Amino acid sequence: AQSVTQLDSHVSVSEGTPVLLRCNYSSSYSPSLFWYVQHPNKGLQLLLKYTSAATLVKGINGFEAEFKKSETSFHLTKPSAHMSDAAEYFCASSMNRDDKIIFGKGTRLHILP
Amino acid sequence: GAGVSQSPSNKVTEKGKDVELRCDPISGHTALYWYRQSLGQGLEFLIYFQGNSAPDKSGLPSDRFSAERTGGSVSTLTIQRTQQEDSAVYLCASSLGDINQPQHFGDGTRLSIL
Structure with missing residues (x-):
């Protein structure tokens, strides 16, 4: 069965330090993978997506993610956190055409001054 | 350009009442999705439409939940005889159609059942 696991429900980093949000997927097929961000009282906004082209994907706001098939991972990183990055982040995966997209349970990112 | 619009933004109602939530997708987006976020x-995936048809209704929690989409555009999610456990944020998203396309989300309807 298709699943997406976000390993941390909360992550806290200091402003200016690197961010790592972890995501693992399970699939028998090559997936499409996404990271979305949700700010309070807002809908989700796409940060980046992987669709079997380059394994290192660059997104908006300085975020990037690397697809590692051997580890079934798609971790989200940013070299230097900013206060405005404080939000909830969702990893998502789709496996087949006409199938639904599966979201992880989310990771809340806290930025410490 | 206009994004996905959901109305109302907030809804408070008494247990047992029916509620109707509306979603206006981005023009030209053939796929429309409803999610629940508690x-x-x-x-939590609820249902998705491709045009006016719903190939996958597997996520609807019970027969009190129904959704329709008309003209390949606006969609309504109806919850009958609301229960307190229905309290959540209901999010709508639209996309160009292929499941591999990114989804564009509205800001949601926050539903509170008293």
């Missing part, structure tokens, strides 16, 4: 939970 406090501390991820997104």
Whole structure:
């Protein structure tokens, strides 16, 4: 069965330090993978997506993610956190055409001054 | 350009009442999705439309939930005889159609059942 696991429900980093949000997927097929961000009282906004082209994907706001098939991972990183990055982040995966997209349970990112 | 619009933004109603939530997708987006987001939970898939048809209704929690889409555009999610456990944020998203396309989300309807 298709699943997406976000390993941390909360992550806290200091402003200016690197961010790592972890995501693992399970699939028998090559997936499409996404990271979305949700700010309070807002809908989700796409940060980046992987669709079997380059394994290192660059997104908006300085975020990037690397697809590692051997580890079934798609971790989200940013070299230097900013206060405005404080939000909830969702990893998502789709496996087949006409199938639904599966979201992880989310990771809340806290930025410490 | 206009994004996905959901109305109302907030809805408070008494247990047992029916509610109707509306979603206006981005013009030209053939796929439309409904999700439920409860406090501390991820997104729970409810239903998706491709045009006016719903190939996958498997996520609807009970027969009190129904959804329709007309003209390949606006969609309504109806919850009959609401229960307190229906309290959540209901999010709508639209996309160009292929499941591999990114989804564009509205800001949601926050539903509170008293």
